[in-house]
Every structure is written in C-alpha cells, then in structure tokens.
Amino acid sequence: MQVRPVDPAAQVSIEPSALRDALTFLRDEGFDFLVFVTALDRPAEGVIELVYRLFSYAARVPVVVRVRVPRDGGRVPSVCDLYRTAEWHERETAELFGVEFSGHPDPRRLLLPDDLEGYPLRKDFTHPNLKPLPEVSAE
Amino acid sequence: MSEAPAPDLSTSDEFLLNVGPQHPATHGVLRVVVTMDGEVVKDLQPHIGYVHRGLEKLFENRLYEQIIPYTDRTDYLSAIANNWAYVSAVERLLGLEIPKKVEYIRVLMAELNRINSHLLWLAAYGLDMGAFTPFLYAFRDREEITVMVEEASGGRLTTNYFRIGGFTRDLPASFFPHLQKFLRRFGRAVDELDTLLVENAIFVARTRGVGVISRERAISYGMTGPCLRASDAPLDVRREMPYSIYPSLDFEIPAGRNGDTWDRSWVRIEEMRQSLRILRQAAEGFPEGEHRVRVPRNLEPPAGEVYSAVEGPRGEVGFWVVSEGGRKPYRVKMRKPSFSNFSALPEILRGLKIADLVAVMGSLDLVVPEIDR
Amino acid sequence: MQSTLHRLLYDTGTLVDGWRAAAHAGWGWPSFAVDALFQLGWAVAAALFLALNALFIIWFERKVAARMQLRRGPNRVGPFGLLQTLADTGKLLIKEDIIPSAADRAVFRAAPFVVLAATFLLFVVLPFGRGLVAADLNVGVVYFLAVGGISVVGILAGGWASNNKYSLMGGMRSAAQIVSYEVPAVLAVLSVALLAGSLRMGDIVRAQPSYGYILLQPVGFLLFLVASNAEINRGPFDLPESDSELVSGFVTEYSAMRFAFFFLAEYTNLFLAAAFATTLFLGGWRGPLLPPVAWFLIKSYLVVFVLIWIRWTYPRLRVDHLMELSWKVLLPLALLNLLVTAVLVKVL
Numbered sequence: 062m063q064v065r066p067v068d069p070a071a072q073v074s075i076e077p078s079a080l081r082d083a084l085t086f087l088r089d090e091g092f093d094f095l096v097f098v099t100a101l102d103r104p105a106e107g108v109i110e111l112v113y114r115l116f117s118y119a120a121r122v123p124v125v126v127r128v129r130v131p132r133d134g135g136r137v138p139s140v141c142d143l144y145r146t147a148e149w150h151e152r153e154t155a156e157l158f159g160v161e162f163s164g165h166p167d168p169r170r171l172l173l174p175d176d177l178e179g180y181p182l183r184k185d186f187t188h189p190n191l192k193p194l195p196e197v198s199a200e
Numbered sequence: 201m202s203e204a205p206a207p208d209l210s211t212s213d214e215f216l217l218n219v220g221p222q223h224p225a226t227h228g229v230l231r232v233v234v235t236m237d238g239e240v241v242k243d244l245q246p247h248i249g250y251v252h253r254g255l256e257k258l259f260e261n262r263l264y265e266q267i268i269p270y271t272d273r274t275d276y277l278s279a280i281a282n283n284w285a286y287v288s289a290v291e292r293l294l295g296l297e298i299p300k301k302v303e304y305i306r307v308l309m310a311e312l313n314r315i316n317s318h319l320l321w322l323a324a325y326g327l328d329m330g331a332f333t334p335f336l337y338a339f340r341d342r343e344e345i346t347v348m349v350e351e352a353s354g355g356r357l358t359t360n361y362f363r364i365g366g367f368t369r370d371l372p373a374s375f376f377p378h379l380q381k382f383l384r385r386f387g388r389a390v391d392e393l394d395t396l397l398v399e400n401a402i403f404v405a406r407t408r409g410v411g412v413i414s415r416e417r418a419i420s421y422g423m424t425g426p427c428l429r430a431s432d433a434p435l436d437v438r439r440e441m442p443y444s445i446y447p448s449l450d451f452e453i454p455a456g457r458n459g460d461t462w463d464r465s466w467v468r469i470e471e472m473r474q475s476l477r478i479l480r481q482a483a484e485g486f487p488e489g490e491h492r493v494r495v496p497r498n499l500e501p502p503a504g505e506v507y508s509a510v511e512g513p514r515g516e517v518g519f520w521v522v523s524e525g526g527r528k529p530y531r532v533k534m535r536k537p538s539f540s541n542f543s544a545l546p547e548i549l550r551g552l553k554i555a556d557l558v559a560v561m562g563s564l565d566l567v568v569p570e571i572d573r
Numbered sequence: 574m575q576s577t578l579h580r581l582l583y584d585t586g587t588l589v590d591g592w593r594a595a596a597h598a599g600w601g602w603p604s605f606a607v608d609a610l611f612q613l614g615w616a617v618a619a620a621l622f623l624a625l626n627a628l629f630i631i632w633f634e635r636k637v638a639a640r641m642q643l644r645r646g647p648n649r650v651g652p653f654g655l656l657q658t659l660a661d662t663g664k665l666l667i668k669e670d671i672i673p674s675a676a677d678r679a680v681f682r683a684a685p686f687v688v689l690a691a692t693f694l695l696f697v698v699l700p701f702g703r704g705l706v707a708a709d710l711n712v713g714v715v716y717f718l719a720v721g722g723i724s725v726v727g728i729l730a731g732g733w734a735s736n737n738k739y740s741l742m743g744g745m746r747s748a749a750q751i752v753s754y755e756v757p758a759v760l761a762v763l764s765v766a767l768l769a770g771s772l773r774m775g776d777i778v779r780a781q782p783s784y785g786y787i788l789l790q791p792v793g794f795l796l797f798l799v800a801s802n803a804e805i806n807r808g809p810f811d812l813p814e815s816d817s818e819l820v821s822g823f824v825t826e827y828s829a830m831r832f833a834f835f836f837l838a839e840y841t842n843l844f845l846a847a848a849f850a851t852t853l854f855l856g857g858w859r860g861p862l863l864p865p866v867a868w869f870l871i872k873s874y875l876v877v878f879v880l881i882w883i884r885w886t887y888p889r890l891r892v893d894h895l896m897e898l899s900w901k902v903l904l905p906l907a908l909l910n911l912l913v914t915a916v917l918v919k920v921l
Contacts, residue, residue, distance in 0.1 A: 068292075068506045093419050096507075099533045101522060112533075114507060114520070118419070118433075121440055123507075146422030149543045157256075172249035172572055181257055193261070330811065330889025336642040402809055402888050555812075555891050 070114070070123035077128050077137045084113070084126065084140050091117040092124060095140075098150035100158045102132075102183045109135050109158055109183075130160060132183075139165040157182040214242065217554065221250050227324060227561070228568025232545075239553045244546040252572040259532040264290050264499045265364060267532065271519075272358035274534060275570040277320055279355075280313035281512030283362035286532075288443065289508035289521040290364050293501035301489035302366040303444045307482045308379070309352065309361065310510070311475040315386070316345045317513035317565075318468045319393075325465070325562040326397050329406065334397045341389045348378045364499060366492025379483055383476065390472050398465050407461035411548045411560035414459060421547070422540030425515025426467040427564055431459030437511035451477050461556075464563040471513075500527050507535075514538055514565055536570040582864035586704010615707035619696035623841055630840050630877065631658045637878060638885045665836075668829035673736055676826065680734035685827070685834035687727030692838045694720045695845050700774050702858045702865035713774035714766055717849060718759055721804070724838070725751050731835070732823035744823035746812060746892060751804050753899040758800035760907035761793040764914040765853045778857035785856035792910045794854045796903055798879070801846035803899065805839065808884035812892055847876035 075083050092115040101110040113126040128137055139162040141148045151162040152171040159180035162168065179186050220231035231247040255274065259267050271286045272279035284306055291298060319338040326334035346356045351372050353361035361367065397403055413423075415431045428435060434455035438446040454470035456463025501523045509518035515537025522531040541564050549560055580588045589611070596607045632647070632655055639646030647654030672681055698713040700706040710716050725748045732744015766772050768789060769780035787794045803810040824835050851857060851872040858865035860872075890898065 070507070093416075095422055096509075096516070096518065097520070097533060097535045099520070101531055112520075116440075118435055118440060123441075144422070145417065145420040145547075146540050146543060149539065150422075170249070172252040174249070181254060186257075326888065330809070331887060332638075333642050333885050336644065340643055396886070397888070400888060402890055402894075405894050406888070406891050553891075553893075555893075 068123075068125070070125045072125050072127060074127045074129070077130055080126075080128055081138050081140060081143070084115075084143050087115055087124065087126070088143055091119045094118060095144040095146050095150070096123070098147055098154055100154050100160060100182070102158060104132070104184050107132055109160055111137060111154070111160065113140075132159075134161075135159070136161040136163055138163055141165060156180070159183065219557065220247075227566055228571075230542075230566075230568050230571070232557075232561075234554065234557065236554060239555075241549050241552055241554060241557070244549050246542060246545060248542070248568070248571050250572065251569045253569075255573045256532055256534065259529060261528060263527050264501065264529060267529075268362065268364075269358070269360045272355075272360050273569065274536065274573055275512070275514070275517070275538070275567045276357050277317040277567055278313055278512045278514065278517070279357065279359045280309045280349075280361065281510050281517050283359065284310060285508055285510045285512075285517045286519045286521075287362040287364055288510070289506050289519045290499075290501060292506045292508060293504050293521060293523055294364070294495065294499075296365060296493050296495070299366065299490045299493060300445070300487045301491055302493075304482050304486050305352075305367060305371060305491065306362070307445055307449070308479060308486075309349065309359075311478045311482070312345050312349060314475050314513045315472050316342055316349075318472050319345075321468060321513075321562075321565045322393060322397060328558045328562045329397075329403060331397055331400075331403070334393055337389075337393060337396065341386065341393075344378070344382050344385075348375060348382065351375055351378070363492065365495040366490070368492070370491040376483065376486075379479070383480055383483070386476060387473070390469065390476070394469050398462075398469055403465075404462060406556075406559055407465060407563070409458070409460050409462075410556050411461045411552065411563065412459050413544060413548050417547065418459065418544070421544040423515070423544055424537050424540065425512070425565075426464055426471065427515065427541045427544075429454065430456035430463035430467050432457055437509050437516050441509060443508075443510060445482075449478055449481050451481075461559055461563040464565075468565070498527060500525060509535065512537060514567065514570070515541065534573055536573065538564075538566045538568070538570045542566055542571055582866070583703065585702050585866075586706075589704065612707065615697075619693070619707065623693065623696070623837075626844050627837050627840050628658045628662075630844055630874075631661075633874070633877070634840075634881050637881050641882070641885050662833060665829055665833040670829045670831065671826075673826050675736040677734040677736070680730050681826075682831070684727050684731035684734060685831045685838070687730060688724045688838045689727075689834050689841075691720060691723035691727065692841045692845065694723075698774050699845070699848055700778055700852060700857055701869050704775075705858075705866060706775065709773055709775040711771075711773045714762055714772045714777070714853075717774075718755070718762065721845075722751070722755060724842075728823055731827065735823070735826035737826055740823050740825045743825070747806055747823055750806065750810060750812075750895060750899075753896055754800045754803040754810075754903070757796050757899060757903035757907040758804065760904075760911050761790075761797040761800065762853060764790055764793045764907075764911050767911070767914050767918050774852055774857075778852055778859065781856045781859070783856065783859065785854055787854045790854060790910070790914070792906060793914075794850070796907050796910065797850055797853070798876075800899075800903060801850065802880060802883065803895070805842040805846055807839070807843065808880060809887040809890050810895060811884075812889055812895065843877060843880060844873065847880060848873045850876050 073083070094116040096114040096116050098111070098113050101112060103110055108129040109132055111128040111130065114123060115126065116123045130137060137160065139147065139151055141151065148167065149171060151165055152168065154160060155162055155168065156170045156173050157180060173181070179188065214235060214237050217234045217236050218231070219234060221229045229250040231250070233245040233247065234241055235243040255270055258270070267286060268283060271282040274282055319342045323335040323338035326332070349359060350356045351374055353359040355361070413431055415433045418428045418431045418433065432455055434453040436453045439453060451474045454467050454474065456467050503523055503525050505520065505522040507518055507520040509516050516535065517537060518535035520533040520535065521529050524530040545561065545564065549557060552560070577588070593607065593611055597604055600607065635657070636646040636654070647657035650657045650660045672678060695717055697707045698710055698716050700709065728747045729744050732740045732747070765777060765786055768786060769777040771777060771780065802808045824832060827835060851869065855872045858869040860868035
C-alpha cells in the first residue's frame with residue numbers, strides 16, 4: 062500500500078544491500094544529520110519497512126530512505142560508523158521490531174528489560190499483561 | 201538491560217563506579233556505569249529504560265485527540281513544545297489552515313515554556329555545582345511564568361493546552377497585563393542569574409574547556425538544541441525548517457565558540473534573552489481573530505505520513521505520524537532531543553575526571569522520560 | 574572600687590586574678606589544686622559557651638541563608654525558630670547509632686571525639702574580653718594553629734574507620750585540603766605577629782590600633798579568611814562533603830550522636846575561625862562603651878555572617894582547583910605579604 066506523503070521530504074526506497082552505499086553517498090552530499098531511524102510493521106505484506114530520515118543543514122533539505130525487510134529474519138547492515146547517532150536508534154529499532162543490524166558494535170537491549178520476550182511494536186505482539194482498551198463508540 | 205563488559209581488574213587502578221539510578225545529580229532515573237582509572241574516566245556505559253512506558257505502542261491504540269496529554273508527559277519541562285510538534289503533525293495531515301492568532305498564541309506559550317525550562321535547568325545545575333541560591337531565585341522567576349501558563353491552559357507543568365486546530369479557549373484577559381509586567385522585569389532577572397552563576401569565577405573554572413565536543417561529532421551524534429549550538433553551530437529548527445510565524449520575527453541564534461560545558465550554559469542564558477525579544481514582538485503584533493479552526497468531532501485524517509518538528513528547549517522535538525485513515529494513528533514515532541544528546545556522553549566524558557561528570561551531565565540538560573518514552 | 578558586676582564585665586582578668594590570689598592565700602589548699610579548680614571553672618564556662626554558641630550559630634546560619642534565598646527559615650519552633658536547633662539535637666540524640674559491621678569499632682567511635690576535643694582545646698587561648706581568657710599563653714597563636722591541626726587526625730580516622738570507599742576518599746580529600754590551607758593561614762598570622770611583636774593573643778589585641786590590623790594587613794585578612802574557610806571545610810571548599818558527588822564524604826557512615834559531634838565541631842570551628850580573625854585583625858574585644866565580651870561577640874559574628882554569605886553565594890570548587898588555589902595563589906601572596914610586612918616593620 063502506498064502512503065501519500067504530506068511531508069516535503071523526498072522518499073527513496075532501496076534494497077537492504079544498497080543501504081550503506083546510499084547513506085554514504087547522502088552523507089558525502091551534505092546530509093550530515095540523521096534525524097531518526099525507525100520502522101513500520103506491515104504484517105499484511107509480511108515486511109518491516111525501515112525508515113531513515115536525513116537532513117542536510119547546508120541545503121536545508123530532508124530526505125527519507127526506506128528499506129523493506131522480511132518480518133522473519135530481517136537484516137540490514139548497521140550504519141553506526143557513518144552516523145554516530147545510529148548506534149542508539151538502531152538498538153531501539155532492533156529490540157522493538159526484531160530487525161537485526163549486522164555489524165552493530167553493541168547490540169544490547171536499550172530500553173526494554175532483558176526478560177521481555179517478543180517485539181513490542183509489532184502489530185501482532187501479545188503479552189499476558191497487555192489488556193486492550195475498551196472500544197470507543199462513534200459518538 | 202544487559203551488563204557491560206567488566207573492567208580489566210588485573211591492571212591495578214581500574215574500578216567501576218555506579219552512578220544511579222538513584223542519584224541526586226542524574227536528573228532523573230538513569231544509570232551510568234563509569235570505568236575509572238584512579239580519578240580519570242576511561243569509559244562510560246549509560247543504562248536507560250527505567251522510565252520506558254511504551255508510549256509509541258500506546259499511541260497506536262488511542263484517538264488522535266487522546267494522544268495530546270501524553271505528549272506533555274514525555275518531557276514535562278517542555279510540554280508546550282511537545283504539544284506543538286504533535287498537534288502540527290496532525291494538522292498537516294488534515295491539511296488545515298491555521299489562523300494567525302493561533303500561531304501567535306503558540307509562539308507566546310512556546311517561548312514562555314523555553315524560558316521556564318532554561319530557568320529550571322539553571323536552578324538544578326547550580327544545585328549540582330554547590331550553589332544553592334540560584335535555585336531559589338530561578339524558581340521565583342519561574343513562578344511568574346507558571347502563573348501565566350496556568351491562567352491560559354489550566355495546568356502549571358503538564359499543560360495539555362494545544363488542540364488540533366487551535367485552542368479550546370482564547371487567552372484570558374489577565375494574560376497580557378501579566379505578560380507585560382513579566383517582560384519589564386525579566387531582563388534584569390536574567391542578568392542577575394547570569395552574574396550569580398554563569399559568570400561566577402568558580403563556575404567558569406569548572407566548566408571552561410571541560411567536556412568539549414566538536415561541531416562535526418555533535419552533528420554526527422544527532423545532537424540538537426543548545427548542546428549543538430555551543431559547538432559553533434548556529435542551527436535551530438526555527439531557522440532550518442521554519443514553522444509558524446518565526447520567519448517574520450527578528451531574533452538571533454546564539455552559538456558558542458568552543459563546544460565546552462561553559463558554552464552550553466552561556467547559550468541557554470542567551471536563548472532566554474532572545475526568547476524575551478520574541479515575546480515582545482509577538483505581544484506587540486498580536487492579531488485579532490479566531491482562536492481555532494473547526495475540526496470534525498470524529499477526527500479521521502486521510503492516509504499519509506508526516507514529520508513535524510519544533511525547536512524545544514532541549515533541541516529538535518519531532519513527531520513522525522503515519523495515518524492509514526481511521527481514528528487512531530498507524531504509527532507515531534517521537535524524535536526526542538535528549539535521546540541523541542545523551543548518547544554523546546561517553547565520548548564527551550572519556551578522559552575527564554570523575555568530578556566533571558556532574559558538570560557535563562548537567563550541561564546536557566537531560567530529561568529522562570524523554571529519553572525512554 | 575567599682576562594683577563587682579562592672580569589673581566582671583569590663584575587667585574580668587583582674588577580678589578573677591584577685592579571686593585566685595585570695596583562694597591561694599585563704600583556703601589552705603595546695604596551690605596546684607586551686608589552679609586546677611579555676612581551670613576547671615574556665616573549662617565549664619567554655620563548654621557552656623560551646624553549647625550555647627552552637628545553638629545560636631546554627632539558627633543564625635539558617636536564618637541568614639533563608640533570607641538570602643528569599644525564604645524565612647525556621648520560624649515555628651520557639652519564637653523566631655530559636656529552639657529549632659534544640660529540637661534537631663534532640664532528634665539526633667534519639668536516633669539509632671549505626672556502626673558498619675566491617676568498621677574498625679574503636680577508631681570509628683573515637684574519631685568524632687578527637688575532632689571535638691581539638692576544637693574544644695582551642696578555647697584555651699581565645700581572649701573573650703579583657704583578661705577573659707583561660708590561659709593567655711605566650712605562644713597562644715602557635716598553640717591555636719597547632720592544636721587546630723589535630724582535627725585532621727580525627728577526620729582521617731573517621732574516613733578510614735568507616736570501611737567505605739567514599740568515606741575514605743572524602744576523608745583523604747578533607748585532610749589534604751586542611752593541610753594545604755594551613756600554610757597560607759600560618760603565614761598570614763605570622764605577618765600579624767610581626768606587627769604586634771608577640772605571639773601572645775592578649776598582646777596582639779592590645780597592640781592593635783583602634784581600627785584593628787585589618788587596615789594595615791588587608792591582604793593578610795583576606796588570605797586568612799579564605800584559608801580558614803577552606804580549613805573548616807565550608808563554603809566553596811566543601812567538596813569532601815558534597816552530597817551530589819560523594820554522598821557525604823567522611824561523615825557518610827556516621828549517624829545519631831556521633832554525627833552530631835562532627836556537626837557540632839564544624840559549627841564551633843566556624844565560630845573559632847571567625848573569633849581568631851577578630852582577635853588578629855579586628856581588634857578583638859576592644860571597643861567603646863559596651864563590655865569587651867560584647868564587642869568580641871559582635872565582631873566575631875560579623876565575620877561569621879560574611880562566611881555564611883560566601884557559602885550561600887558561590888558554587889563549589891573542584892578538588893584540583895582547590896589545591897591550585899592554595900599552593901599557586903594563596904601561598905605566594907602570603908609570602909609576599911609577609912615579606913612586605915617584615916620590611917616595613919624594620920624600616921618604619
């Protein structure tokens with residue numbers, strides 16, 4: 062399903078294998094600020110879509126790079142050496158969505174307790190303590 | 201949170217110092233495990249997640265309007281900025297045209313919030329450094345602002361004031377006289393606090409040249425806000441990705457020269473002065489008009505995604521909202537400044553003395569719930 | 574012959590000497606016993622003063638600090654909160670006395686008393702009024718400085734015996750700080766002794782012009798004030814007990830009455846430092862109209878006020894800055910001051 066972006070940022074979708082080259086190119090072109098790294102869970106299509114938002118201070122232009130990986134065993138290369146901020150963003154995304162960032166120097170859990178099983182931000186995440194909200198009526 | 205690799209205890213002087221999660225100087229519930237060699241910090245392992253509430257997951261099960269109070273509580277000291285970032289994201293999804301008056305009110309509240317947050321930073325920082333008096337002076341000044349904010353929004357700290365489309369109520373009649381009184385007085389109060397703490401010789405000795413980070417590294421670590429600007433980088437969301445009426449307002453972006461702890465402190469003092477300038481202009485040019493745009497009761501933004509950022513007191517606060525139609529968002533990602541600022545701490549502190557830990561951490565102005573969400 | 578009350582207030586020395594001479598002659602006791610009794614009397618008076626002073630000075634600090642911080646300070650317990658300290662002391666007394674299991678019990682128990690004893694002994698040479706001094710030793714100044722240094726032993730002992738790395742670090746830092754700041758303090762005092770031509774406290778007070786030595790030794794006074802502030806571990810120099818960095822330093826493991834002793838010693842030291850400064854630089858008990866003891870107390874508490882003011886205004890110095898200040902700034906200044914004083918004394 063295509064999302065219609067309301068954002069002025071250019072959207073670029075690439076293959077996982079091209080991620081490092083793409084980000085290296087963008088960084089060298091002046092996109093020095095990695096705003097965030099996160100993901101979207103798309104269970105209907107069986108993919109997790111990683112989203113990297115970059116910004117160029119010089120040109121004042123944002124760009125969004127999207128990478129789709131399978132929900133099971135999805136893996137992309139880490140970009141910690143290109144952007145130091147990626148270290149923590151990748152750790153968080155990995156533990157919340159279950160994506161592996163290969164080559165990450167310190168892939169420990171960041172926010173979640175060690176004993177939590179499952180990937181909380183996936184749409185099919187369940188936990189005995191998770192209780193659904195009562196449904197909101199239309200009025 | 202798993203443990204960091206243990207220090208090499210065979211080489212005599214190395215030992216682990218655990219700072220937190222309960223410690224007066226960490227400004228929140230976080231833990232820093234420092235590997236020390238005598239007095240010198242060899243390595244630093246931050247441990248976060250003590251305040252992780254799973255807000256992003258929570259939002260996927262809330263109506264768009266219901267999310268607004270939660271945004272206050274991510275960073276309770278800059279509730280307005282958080283409100284604004286989220287609300288403006290949803291408004292862009294809806295394609296709303298925001299009336300001028302709403303923008304002016306938003307700017308007034310945001311700048312008051314910025315001053316409030318910086319005053320609290322100064323108070324707590326002074327306390328860490330052993331100066332007890334600036335705390336009380338800063339809180340006296342904060343009280344004036346808090347009263348104004350409460351008049352307008354009903355809340356002193358977690359304001360929950362912004363709504364999608366504007367505000368539920370216009371500013372009360374008592375707001376502007378209070379604001380004028382505040383504007384007349386506060387300039388001198390900033391100077392007083394400046395002289396008392398930031399220009400104090402002992403403070404300068406403890407902070408100048410301490411905890412330097414270069415501009416390139418700061419940007420690479422995703423630092424924003426005063427922490428970035430101290431490293432000779434006058435970059436501010438209000439200028440880089442302008443929003444609201446800021447393009448028409450006249451103000452400067454203060455930037456430090458060396459990227460050390462003192463510069464980070466100085467930048468915040470200067471920002472308070474610049475906020476005063478903005479407040480004066482906004483108060484003078486305050487227009488007539490509607491205080492909101494009507495939106496449907498059942499808010500269902502069309503499918504789309506948007507990232508909306510504002511300049512909060514700590515840096516760039518952004519909300520990335522993905523809608524697939526429906527009354528609840530599909531995904532909300534919160535981009536918080538303290539998260540990235542804190543990740544730079546190991547690099548800044550490596551090689552410094554343990555006594556500098558308190559000074560440097562205070563200068564980053566961290567708010568832990570924002571880091572953990 | 575003026576009334577006894579007048580003499581008690583204005584000329585205590587000769588009055589007490591008269592009593593002692595009468596006792597020696599009339600009581601039939603061996604002379605050492607008479608002297609011992611009189612010294613016991615001085616000790617009791619000093620102990621009483623120590624207790625009352627602590628009560629007052631803690632209240633004073635809290636009130637002054639509060640007003641500087643736009644607050645009121647204690648005002649519920651007793652009129653103007655005057656009984657607050659009494660209440661706090663009572664609370665400390667009834668607290669559980671906790672001794673860490675791995676601590677060295679004997680040293681742990683002894684440490685607060687060493688510090689308090691060192692402080693108490695300083696009252697021996699302090700001239701509260703004309704002759705109102707327990708023993709005006711001819712090396713009074715040296716005695717004061719030397720005995721004051723004994724408290725370092727107590728602090729180190731307390732820090733070490735607690736068997737806690739924070740306490741140890743705190744204790745060692747305190748000791749290093751006190752020892753380093755002794756040197757400029759001694760040199761400042763020496764300059765005064767040069768001017769007065771004597772080491773006896775009473776002589777120094779009498780030798781001063783009516784406005785005190787402060788105008789003749791402004792640098793010396795400042796040096797002494799800063800150095801004393803550091804020696805009593807107060808104000809901008811309280812890193813050893815800074816709770817945001819090292820919990821409470823050497824005092825961490827102490828609770829209840831033992832903690833109260835350290836606390837008491839700290840505040841008494843505050844008074845003693847101010848009193849010493851008054852004696853050396855402000856003319857001691859001299860002044861018109863009022864009884865000498867009143868002048869002494871007024872001037873001392875004025876200096877206490879200044880020290881309180883300093884503490885609540887400035888942030889804390891970092892440990893290496895603290896040392897640098899002592900060795901690289903105060904010491905050269907003190908030496909220079911001494912040199913200039915010596916030359917001027919010879920020439921003029």
